[in-house]
Amino acid sequence: MTFLEISNISKTFGKVAAVNDVSLEITQGEFVTFLGPSGSGKSTTLYMIAGFFEPTAGDVRLEGRSILAEPSNKRNIGMVFQRYTLFPHLSVAENVAFPLRVRRRPAGEIARKVEEMLALVRLESFADRMPAQLSGGQQQRVALARALAYNPPLLLMDEPLSALDKKLREEIQDEIRRIHRQTGVTILYVTHDQEEALSLSDRIALFNQGRIEQLGKGRELYDAPRTRFVADFIGHSNFIDCAITRSEGGSADIVLPDGGTLNGISLHGAAVAGARAGLMIRPDRLRFSPLGEGAEPGIDAVLTDATFIGETYHVVLATGWGASVNVRIPASRIRPQDLTMGTHVRLHWEAGDARLFGQ
Amino acid sequence: MTVTDVPIATPSPVLAAARRRGRGLAPVLPALALIVVVFVIPVLALLLRSVLEPEPGLQNYAAFFASTTYLKVLGNTFLVAGTVTVATVLLGFPVAWFLAIAPSFWSRLLFAIVILSMWTNLLARTYAWMVLLQRTGIINRTLMEIGLISEPLPLINNLVGVTIGMTYIMLPFMILPLHATIRSIDPAIFQAASLCGASRFQAFTRVMLPLTASGIAAGALMVFVMSLGYFITPALLGGTSNMMLAELIAQLVQSLLDWGLAGAAALVLLVITLAIYMVQLRFFGFGQARG
Ligand SMILES: Nc1ncnc2c1ncn2[C@@H]1O[C@H](COP(=O)(O)OP(=O)(O)OP(=O)(O)O)[C@@H](O)[C@H]1O
Ligand SMILES: [Mg+2]
Numbered sequence: 001m002t003f004l005e006i007s008n009i010s011k012t013f014g015k016v017a018a019v020n021d022v023s024l025e026i027t028q029g030e031f032v033t034f035l036g037p038s039g040s041g042k043s044t045t046l047y048m049i050a051g052f053f054e055p056t057a058g059d060v061r062l063e064g065r066s067i068l069a070e071p072s073n074k075r076n077i078g079m080v081f082q083r084y085t086l087f088p089h090l091s092v093a094e095n096v097a098f099p100l101r102v103r104r105r106p107a108g109e110i111a112r113k114v115e116e117m118l119a120l121v122r123l124e125s126f127a128d129r130m131p132a133q134l135s136g137g138q139q140q141r142v143a144l145a146r147a148l149a150y151n152p153p154l155l156l157m158d159e160p161l162s163a164l165d166k167k168l169r170e171e172i173q174d175e176i177r178r179i180h181r182q183t184g185v186t187i188l189y190v191t192h193d194q195e196e197a198l199s200l201s202d203r204i205a206l207f208n209q210g211r212i213e214q215l216g217k218g219r220e221l222y223d224a225p226r227t228r229f230v231a232d233f234i235g236h237s238n239f240i241d242c243a244i245t246r247s248e249g250g251s252a253d254i255v256l257p258d259g260g261t262l263n264g265i266s267l268h269g270a271a272v273a274g275a276r277a278g279l280m281i282r283p284d285r286l287r288f289s290p291l292g293e294g295a296e297p298g299i300d301a302v303l304t305d306a307t308f309i310g311e312t313y314h315v316v317l318a319t320g321w322g323a324s325v326n327v328r329i330p331a332s333r334i335r336p337q338d339l340t341m342g343t344h345v346r347l348h349w350e351a352g353d354a355r356l357f358g359q
Numbered sequence: 360m361t362v363t364d365v366p367i368a369t370p371s372p373v374l375a376a377a378r379r380r381g382r383g384l385a386p387v388l389p390a391l392a393l394i395v396v397v398f399v400i401p402v403l404a405l406l407l408r409s410v411l412e413p414e415p416g417l418q419n420y421a422a423f424f425a426s427t428t429y430l431k432v433l434g435n436t437f438l439v440a441g442t443v444t445v446a447t448v449l450l451g452f453p454v455a456w457f458l459a460i461a462p463s464f465w466s467r468l469l470f471a472i473v474i475l476s477m478w479t480n481l482l483a484r485t486y487a488w489m490v491l492l493q494r495t496g497i498i499n500r501t502l503m504e505i506g507l508i509s510e511p512l513p514l515i516n517n518l519v520g521v522t523i524g525m526t527y528i529m530l531p532f533m534i535l536p537l538h539a540t541i542r543s544i545d546p547a548i549f550q551a552a553s554l555c556g557a558s559r560f561q562a563f564t565r566v567m568l569p570l571t572a573s574g575i576a577a578g579a580l581m582v583f584v585m586s587l588g589y590f591i592t593p594a595l596l597g598g599t600s601n602m603m604l605a606e607l608i609a610q611l612v613q614s615l616l617d618w619g620l621a622g623a624a625a626l627v628l629l630v631i632t633l634a635i636y637m638v639q640l641r642f643f644g645f646g647q648a649r650g
Pocket of ligand 1: 013016017018019036037038039040041042043044045192
């Protein structure tokens with residue numbers, strides 16, 4: 001059942017369309033991440049749900065009811081911000097108690113809840129500290145406890161870890177995952193770090209220029225990107241320039257700059273015969289073998305560089321027309337003597353691993 | 360007190376080292392000398408005259424506190440200074456807030472107005488109020504024309520006029536420290552308060568006020584203390600029957616040539632001012648913004 005329904009919301013600032021016709025349905029307990037480059041409209045979308053921005057168009061429904069008419073203090077939504085927003089004049093315990101105090105809950109209940117929340121974020125012993133006495137990571141954990149203290153059905157997080165160093169970030173990611181499991185709260189999370197998005201989320205909405213470019217599980221975005229932008233943003237990709245010679249029902253034949261041809265490659269986006277396109281293949285899906293061994297279709301190239309980076313080799317090859325192609329091969333699948341510089345090889349791949357994106 | 364006082368309490372090692380070598384005071388000596396010459400010495404002289412003239416003893420202080428006229432002047436002074444302080448807080452807070460959150464064009468414009476009015480000659484501004492407040496002034500005429508009053512209100516030559524004029528003149532001294540305090544607060548804190556369920560009123564009382572208390576206290580101290588000793592505006596907008604302390608001192612010196620009693624009155628004012636400053640120091644440190 002749909003828990004949070006965002007339908008066709010847009011937000012324009014002057015002439016800039018910060019968010020452009022975004023729709024999204026989220027089920028209860030789901031962890032959905034907004035991923036995308038800077039300025040792509042992730043925060044703006046979140047802020048419209050929080051009630052800080054009024055959408056130019058569209059609707060937001062929580063449990064079937066539109067929340068747009070309600071001011072943010074009536075929405076009962078939790079949020080952790082990118083910047084540190086603990087109240088500097090209140091202790092950790094008082095910060096967590098704040099949402100309950102403004103709701104005029106009885107003192108006993110507040111005390112119990114504060115204790116429970118501080119235990120949830122493992123900061124019981126910090127109850128009497130002031131925010132200025134906490135590290136950045138601890139402040140964000142207190143902010144998380146404060147945002148969950150009133151059992152909001154929905155928790156928004158806008159790049160809560162972006163100010164922290166990598167190790168601490170990973171630690172708190174684990175905490176967030178655990179808290180999500182433990183509380184079952186529905187989470188909308190914003191980040192521009194794809195590893196963070198992949199490790200935390202049930203589903204990822206990849207934003208680009210105010211639109212959701214693709215929505216799906218991380219693995220879907222990686223394996224079946226629908227646009228060149230998605231393929232480029234998630235994971236590593238090779239894009240080989242080519243021209244389409246024939247296109248029919250989502251599949252196309254192409255000609256490469258050196259005149260080589262390849263047939264029946266899955267095509268995404270409109271492209272007619274004669275149009276230019278990009279042939280996308282992940283570095284870990286590419287294989288190569290010495291020329292003349294078998295006659296698999298592929299691209300001829302010369303080995304120009306190979307680096308052992310632990311478990312895998314990172315191999316760089318140059319095509320006849322000077323483009324470079326990256327390949328990753330598990331160390332167990334190749335012998336060092338097969339990686340002699342200047343060797344002429346043929347690059348090949350499984351039929352399903354190549355995708356064509358019209359330009 | 361709070362942690363945030365720590366940076367104030369722990370001076371940099373460089374400064375501490377300079378202080379140990381006894382060189383810390385050198386740069387401030389000229390200013391210190393000036394203060395001693397133009398402030399400490401005259402105050403001491405006045406103090407001496409207050410206990411020596413016309414003959415040694417405390418009779419000037421006894422006379423001051425025995426006179427209902429003088430005590431009334433003291434009361435007037437406190438009443439006006441207190442009212443002006445409260446009025447500048449109430450009027451200055453919204454302005455300081457607006458300055459902090461308004462789009463830059465509007466906040467710069469308002470800031471320029473505040474600063475320019477501060478830079479404009481004090482006498483000119485006070486005379487402007489005389490024009491506005493007199494019986495046939497704009498305020499009275501307007502009120503009569505719209506039929507709110509039938510007789511002109513007595514807005515000048517009394518404490519009402521003094522309070523109005525001084526509130527206007529003191530406003531910048533409230534707005535500036537308050538603005539600095541409000542601007543140092545991250546607006547995201549109020550977004551957080553709102554999502555936490557706080558109404559605008561609750562966000563104001565539970566977040567805004569505590570976070571700006573030090574700024575309000577700094578501004579209020581400045582305005583109150585300046586108002587206690589203010590002379591020009593009470594002299595021009597006030598009446599002869601309801602004086603303030605500075606006017607009384609001037610009159611004692613200039614008309615009655617009673618330096619002893621003038622010294623006693625001045626010292627009473629100084630002691631009160633210092634006492635208020637100590638209280639402020641006790642509760643708000645040096646008036647520094649917290650957090
Ligand atoms: N208050 C505002 N006024 C005008 N333009 C704004 C405002 N807020 C955002 N924008 C614009 O809207 C667009 C989307 O901004 P948004 O903050 O949503 O991006 P984002 O995806 O969160 O980026 P980041 O990763 O940098 O946080 C940007 O072009 C931004 O300049
Ligand atoms: Mg953002």
